[in-house]
Amino acid sequence: QKExxxxxxxxxxxxxxxxxxxxxxxDRVSQSFxxxxxxxxxxxxxxxxIYSNGDKEDGRFTAQLNKASQYVSLLIRDSxxxxxxxxxxxxxxxxxxxxxxxxxxxxxx
Amino acid sequence: xxxxxxxxxxxxxxxxxxxxxxxxxxxxxxxxxWYRQTMMRGLELLIYFNNNVPIDxxxxxxDRFSAKMPNASFSxxxxxxxxxxxxxxxxxxxxxxxxxxxxxFGPGTRLTVL
Numbered sequence: 001q002k003e004x005x006x007x008x009x010x011x012x013x014x015x016x017x018x019x020x021x022x023x024x025x026x027d028r029v030s031q032s033f034x035x036x037x038x039x040x041x042x043x044x045x046x047x048x049x050i051y052s053n054g055d056k057e058d059g060r061f062t063a064q065l066n067k068a069s070q071y072v073s074l075l076i077r078d079s080x081x082x083x084x085x086x087x088x089x090x091x092x093x094x095x096x097x098x099x100x101x102x103x104x105x106x107x108x109x
Numbered sequence: 110x111x112x113x114x115x116x117x118x119x120x121x122x123x124x125x126x127x128x129x130x131x132x133x134x135x136x137x138x139x140x141x142x143w144y145r146q147t148m149m150r151g152l153e154l155l156i157y158f159n160n161n162v163p164i165d166x167x168x169x170x171x172d173r174f175s176a177k178m179p180n181a182s183f184s185x186x187x188x189x190x191x192x193x194x195x196x197x198x199x200x201x202x203x204x205x206x207x208x209x210x211x212x213x214f215g216p217g218t219r220l221t222v223l
Contacts, residue, residue: 032210034211034212042216043200043214043215043216043217044152044200044214045214046211046212046213049211088151088152092210095165096154096165097142097154097157097210097212098154099144099151099152099153099154100151101151101152102151102152
């Protein structure tokens, strides 16, 4: 079992819709959780971090964490074509840092 | 404020040659990470340093790979000898602190081993 699992997609949503990206992790001692966005041919860019159960909102992005279910999600409201990218979920267990393989998102104009 | 700087951006070499990748972290960051990204395996952590000291190198694939951080502003990842399966994009990232570890990535080095 991989430490961090994501659906690879591709996920396609129409412009203006809500995109929902999901991630599960295996290590219960995981402490910090992150979402990175990576455009094709570019480096990952941190867009959200979350450390406590519940929701955290930043503009059009909302991260949700449920430690009991070992589940992290990212919601993108009012999706724009510029949101088309691969989204990587990352987990810090305190000693190690694991990335998922990413979910490819396409926002259709 | 300059971000993480990596060089070279592209490297093409022949099997058996030594390859050295370089990284300058963001000033003030005390953690430095080396990653490798391929289509098949995604983003893999190779090694990370704290205050110039290697903390965890369990991701280094084999003895052909080595990494050093002689000072707070410079790190190298060396592959000797290189093999075609080492072809990947290698990223360096830096951060401040560990538990709440928000990493900033460099532009990467695309390595092709022929």
